[in-house]
Amino acid sequence: MRKFVTNHEENQNPSGKEGESFVTQSPETQLLVIGAGPGGYAAAFYAADHGLEVTLVDKEPTPGGVCLFKGCIPSKALLHAAKALSDARAAKNFGIEFGQPKIDLEKMRQWKEGIITKLTGGLGALCKQRKIKYLQGQASFLDAQRVRVHRQDTTEQTLSFQHAVLATGSTPIRLPHLPDSCRVLDSTSALKMDDIPESLLVIGGGYIGLELGSVYAALGSQVTVVEMTDRLLTGIDPDLTALLTKRLNVVFHKILLNTKVARAQELSDGIKVSLQPNAGQMTEQSYTKILVCVGRRPETTGLGIEKTRIELTQRGFIKVDGQRRTAEPAIFAIGDITGEPMLAHKASHEGHVAVEAILGKKSIFEPKAIPAIVFTDPEIACCGLTETQAAKDNRPVEVVKFPWAASGRALTLDRIDGMTKLLVDPQTKRVLGAGLVGAGAGELISEAVLAVEMGAMAEDIQWSIHPHPTLSETIMEAAQAIGGQSTHLYKPKRN
Template structure:
């Protein structure tokens, strides 16, 4: 029997952060992980996918932009897929190894195995070495989520894949059918297409990223995907698949009629489900809702006072940075700090080409919350010197503000480095900044960041580098 002050179940971006902060605060802390430190994000999700996206973005530039820049490559560029996957894995391994060093450096006990609650004060951990019991004053449930499987498409991670399998192809697939046009499906579709794969996206909605991002932003990405040769089937439902001599045939229903999509690999990206059915939460008396999420309050405390839940299992949005924020919060709550989860916005990023990033409200959300009179404007990357010099001019920065107060309500970016630009918007929204605060802050030139300043000026009606009609009084 081992005893701790704090035991964290799951070492993903929420769990390992909670463990480190708990140890920093002087608690005797343990983290339990059944697979790999850093969780899905560091090992088979966010980090490896960004590595593949980065590599193929550079490949695309070399193939399509270098000649215009005067950079001539003699002969073609050969892609060594095995080496690319090996390099991608090395990136993940470095990050996971860094988490291991941090945990050990702060004196966190790492326990490998599968955790199950026996009561609200005790868990059992099963591993290849056997089963051990662990007791703690406080538990933090950070068990994450898993890809949703759909009937007839059971994952083998070789031919019928979740994102995990799609990030580990050792040869470039010739034809891939992607079921689901959400952010995971489109990120992987983008990088596969740049490798030369024929990609067909099977999307149930009438538009890509519907309800996920600002429609104007989604339109830019859709247009570029189409231009790149990605085939998108809208209003389509994948009904089943069968193995044939040269791959697979996926039966797709569109407008009541069946069509067949031929492919070598099938990627299913219809979302993720929380792991509320794991770790025997009921034995501790923890309430789980019908969707599998653990019910928590503003301090991320469950209905059992000494047990907290963070990350994907604690509700939407299911994003790594939200989990990390909650990990710090919970450790500080356990330490007696006066903290609650009160973020005004959780930024979201889609690493397509171009990237999409958002903070705050969409136009529809703003109106639903009583902001009936809005100032909305866009500033295009085509009018930004740095974007032009990068040959990446697709997209814009869109700002939404309350017309009466000029308080910034939302920022939606589609374009180069959107993922890096959005942090300024997060800070502005959290501080309750007005549009003038952004417009009057001097931004360095020539940078992509200037688009934030100019979008604010455009929202006020007087951007310098675009021609605008005067705003109505």
């Protein structure tokens, strides 16, 4: 049977009778953080740095969460490996040719796992340095002031708290009409890289599907992407996705838009899929494996939130106010469990806001620009207002685009398949949003984030000297164009 303990050491059984458990008074922590991903550990660290006694609970042996163990970090490691392969193939354009690459999948897996171990191990050390009590296990509410922690060592611990932060993240959505088979992958199992399937069907044209599809395509899989809507990455402006789609049409075997998977059947050597286009006949095709990337859902299972006053939306997300406080005044929630956008850096920022609220500070989560990056090749990065949203809101904006074909640095990289655009208020010229597509676009977006957050004018960027030759100059040149003149882009004056 499970034992109830209140610290790392097992409590003595005063009755002396075998099989009986002993429960002492619950210990109390000032702040309990449930979930040790980028939101949870950021909140825990920030609170500890401000003098709070913190207990951090997570299922994994060290902090890191989905992002470090089976999300952001391992996927970016594999994307880097994929880019090395594509760069080697592209080198023939400027006179360097390599032989056929030899892919050591086991070594690649070890390299990926080594990165995870270094990062999560470092977070574990930071926990100890900050004197944060880390408990590996599953926490569930007994009421609005206590949780029971089901420990990894099969013991149970009851813990009281003054405040709590929920940061349990999200999990991939499954499609119920697909077979329960090792041939049907999600974003977690795909990162294990058990093998390189001869053919792979990616269901979903969002950023996760395109990133993982790019990895498998670079490693040799024949990748087909099926998407229900009329284009890829529907949340991003079409002019940005167009350049990426053009390249993916070469990298992938097929991209099937306006199409859904009606049913699937497992075979001895693959999965037979029935593909139903919005207009046309249903067709059947077999693939070695299927990768399902149709979104993520909040991970609230087993939390016992029904024993509190916490409220959920119709989609199962936890309702929070501007300080990330739930309907239960002492309990806060951050990250994926509170809704879109499901981004690690958004969760980290929310964690700081929640802790400041707990400390009594007048802090609120109201960013003007949350950057989003698609780590494909080319990358897409955007922040602030988009053209799509401006049109939906009937909001007038001035848009200027600078093509990377006019960038000296892009030419030296042999990567002119890029563009930088700025959206500004037509009257004040205040920067409202930005979008970039191109190699390394994700490394450039922070300048635009700062401009939007600080309420900068296009002129502020224009007159900030940017180093030459760099891709960052494309942001400066776009800002210049708003003023009517760009050194490397001729913009005729309007009559």
